[in-house]
Every structure is written in C-alpha cells, then in structure tokens.
Amino acid sequence: MTSLPQKIYPVVDTALWVDRLGSAGARFIQLRIKDLPEDELLAEIRAAHAFAKKHGVCLVLNDYWQIAVAEGIDYLHLGQEDLDTADLEAIRKAGIRLGVSTHSHEELTRALACKPDYVALGPVWPTRLKKMPFGPQGTERLTEWKSLIGDLPLVAIGGITLERLRPCLDAGADSVAAVSDFTQHADPEGQVKAWLAEAGEAAP
Numbered sequence: 001m002t003s004l005p006q007k008i009y010p011v012v013d014t015a016l017w018v019d020r021l022g023s024a025g026a027r028f029i030q031l032r033i034k035d036l037p038e039d040e041l042l043a044e045i046r047a048a049h050a051f052a053k054k055h056g057v058c059l060v061l062n063d064y065w066q067i068a069v070a071e072g073i074d075y076l077h078l079g080q081e082d083l084d085t086a087d088l089e090a091i092r093k094a095g096i097r098l099g100v101s102t103h104s105h106e107e108l109t110r111a112l113a114c115k116p117d118y119v120a121l122g123p124v125w126p127t128r129l130k131k132m133p134f135g136p137q138g139t140e141r142l143t144e145w146k147s148l149i150g151d152l153p154l155v156a157i158g159g160i161t162l163e164r165l166r167p168c169l170d171a172g173a174d175s176v177a178a179v180s181d182f183t184q185h186a187d188p189e190g191q192v193k194a195w196l197a198e199a200g201e202a203a204p
C-alpha cells in the first residue's frame with residue numbers, strides 16, 4: 001500500500017494556487033475546478049501541472065478523468081457520481097492513482113470495490129463550500145473508517161481548520177484536506193507552513 005505524499009492536502013481552484021501553496025511547501029494538492037469552458041479548463045490544468053512539477057508537488061485532479069489520463073496527472077479524485085461514468089481500467093492502465101469520496105457505509109463499499117489508493121471521508125465538520133446531503137461525520141467516524149480500511153490511506157475533508165487538523169490525524173486520518181482554511185486565509189503561504197508544523201511534517 002503506497003502512503004500519501006503529505007499529511008496536509010490543500011484543495012484549490014486555480015493553477016496559481018498550486019504555484020503559491022507549492023512554493024510554501026505543500027506537496028499534495030488537489031485542483032478542483034468547476035464550470036470552466038473546455039479550452040480554458042485544459043489550459044488551467046496544464047498550467048497547474050507545470051507548477052506542480054516545478055515545486056515537486058504531487059497533483060490530484062478532481063473529476064476530469066479523461067484529462068488526467070491524457071495529461072499523465074499523478075492522482076485523480078472521483079466522487080460517487082463521477083464513478084458512474086469513469087473508465088477505471090483506462091485510469092489504471094495510465095498509471096494514475098485514484099482517490100474516492102465516501103460519506104456513508106454504502107459509499108465506502110462501492111469505493112473499496114474500485115481498489116482506490118485512498119478513501120476520503122467527509123464532511124467531518126459542516127462545510128460552507130458546497131451543499132451536500134450528508135451531515136457532519138465527526139472525528140469518531142474517521143476512527144471507524146480507519147478500522148474498516150486498514151492500511152489503505154484515509155483522507156479527512158470538510159470544515160477542517162488548523163485547530164481541527166490534529167484531532168483528525170489523531171482519529172486516524174493519514175492526510176487532511178481543506179479548501180477555505182487555505183484559500184480564504186489572509187496569509188495562505190503562512191497557513192501552509194502552520195499546517196505543516198502542526199502535522200509534524202518537515203518543511204520541504
């Protein structure tokens with residue numbers, strides 16, 4: 001079982017964020033873009049990929065499995081709805097690692113059948129980023145998930161802040177993902193450094 005590149009996992013929506021947070025020491029970053037025209041989308045993903053290579057960041061692309069395959073992106077993140085249309089064999093053949101979202105036991109069963117490289121559980125706390133039909137899971141659910149998936153890496157997401165990072169790690173998360181706590185922060189680069197210190201990760 002391969003371990004994840006870092007205990008902190010910022011999720012961002014532009015290539016520029018990959019450059020900024022990568023320069024601050026983040027080494028595992030997800031590019032999550034919604035609603036961009038196709039030509040702009042591809043250009044943004046390519047720019048993010050170039051910034052990721054520049055900083056030695058392991059890049060995760062959200063949703064767009066065909067582009068991940070075509071561009072040779074390191075990881076792909078898929079939710080349960082994304083799984084309906086994704087070609088998992090093509091993704092595997094391309095050597096792309098896979099993360100899958102889960103919010104319930106049923107979703108975990110489906111995710112595990114995909115033989116992912118990590119499973120994400122959320123929302124651990126309420127999130128304002130998107131509406132979802134699932135209430136907060138709490139950190140106890142992280143511990144339950146870890147006991148169910150064993151060595152398979154577990155990612156925590158949803159409403160996570162610097163103060164909530166340690167409780168997630170202590171509950172069994174291998175890496176902790178957040179959007180707002182990085183991109184809405186007054187000092188995003190400083191926040192990456194604070195998260196790395198709190199996670200006990202040496203600054204690269």
Ligand SMILES: Cc1ncc(COP(=O)(O)OP(=O)(O)O)c(N)n1
Nearest residue numbers: 062077078079080101120155157177
């Ligand atoms: C690390 C991580 N966990 C969960 C998600 C959510 O994925 P999904 O359910 O497909 O929803 P969207 O992000 O596509 O709106 C994620 N992106 N990353």
Ligand SMILES: Cc1nc(C(=O)O)sc1CCOP(=O)(O)O
Nearest residue numbers: 122123127129158159178179180
């Ligand atoms: C994109 C996403 N997926 C979630 C899930 O539970 O699957 S929670 C979430 C948003 C996380 O944003 P923030 O860190 O700002 O709360």
Ligand SMILES: [Mg+2]
Nearest residue numbers: 063078079082
């Ligand atoms: Mg998705």
